[in-house]
Amino acid sequence: MSLSVLLEDSPAILSAFAAVFGLLVGSFLNVVIHRLPRDGKGVAEGRSHCPRCGHAIAWFENVPVLSWLALRGKCRGCRGAISVRYPAVELATGLMFWFVFEHLRSGHAPAGYPWGLLLVLWALLAVLLAASMIDFDFQILPDVLTKPMMPLGIVCSALVLELHREHSLVARWKGGDYTWLHGALDGVLGMLAGLALVGGLRSIASRFAGREAMGLGDVKLMGGLGAFVGAVGVVFVLLVGALLGSVMGLLNVLRIFAVRAVRMSRRRAQRPRWRWDIAWIAGRVIPFGPALSLGGAVVLLFRSELNVFLFETWPAWVQGR
C-alpha cells in the first residue's frame, strides 16, 4: 500500500494534508450551516453570496481563514462585518481532521493504519459539527443530517470493522472471527439502543415537564450515533453528553450573571436592554444536540480511555485505593 509507505517515510506530508483538507471541508461546512436551515436550495448549487449585499464571493475571498484575515472580517462589496464564526468553523475542522489523523497514528503501526476508519471519523465528525452549529442557531437538527446517519452507520460498521471490533457486543456472545456480519449487527444493535434510550428518556421527560422536552431530532441523532459506536457506546454518549450539557448550561447561566453584572456596574441610563433579554432567552433554550455530538466525538475517539476511567480509575478512587 503506497499510502502506508508514505506514512512510514514522511508522515509530515500526510499530517499537513489532513489539516489543509480539514480547512477546506470546514469552508464547505460553513455553506451547509448557512444554507441548510434557511432555504430549500441545495447546498451544492451556485456560488456563495454576501447575505447582506449579494456580492458574489470570488475564489480568492474564499480561501479558508486566510481570506477572512486579509479582508479583516469585512465584505468587499458592502464593508459589512463577516462573522468570526466562519474562520472559526474552518479552523476547528482543520484542527479536528489533523487531530484524528495523528490520534489514529499513535495507536497503529504505519502498515496497519486504519485508513477506512480515518475517513469514517472525518465524515461523521464533520456532520456532527454542522448539525451542532445549526442546532445552536435554530434549535433544530435537520433530518437530512441525522436520518442518513442510521443506514450509513450500519454500512460503515460492516465495511470498517475497526469501528466495533474491540468493544463488540456481538463478538461477546458469538465468538470466532469478527466478520462484516458481526459489524453490521453491532451497528443495528447500537442504532436500536440509541433510539430506545433517548426515545424513552424523551417521553419520560416530556411527561414530567408537561411539554415536549428534547426534540425528535435528538432521538434520530442518537440512533445514528448508536450505529457507529454500538449499544454500549451509545450509553456512554448519553452519559458524557448529559455531563457536558450540564456544564454548558451552567456556563450559560454564569454568562447571564456576568452580562448582568457588567450592566449594573456601568449603570448608564440609555444602556440597551436587549442584550440582557437575549442572554435570558438563550439561557432557557439550551439545545441538547451539541452536547450529544460532543459526547459522540469523545466516545468515538477515546473509547478505551473512557473504559479505563469508568471501570478502573473511578471505582478504585471511590474505594480509596
Ligand SMILES: [Zn+2]
Ligand atoms: Zn456584502
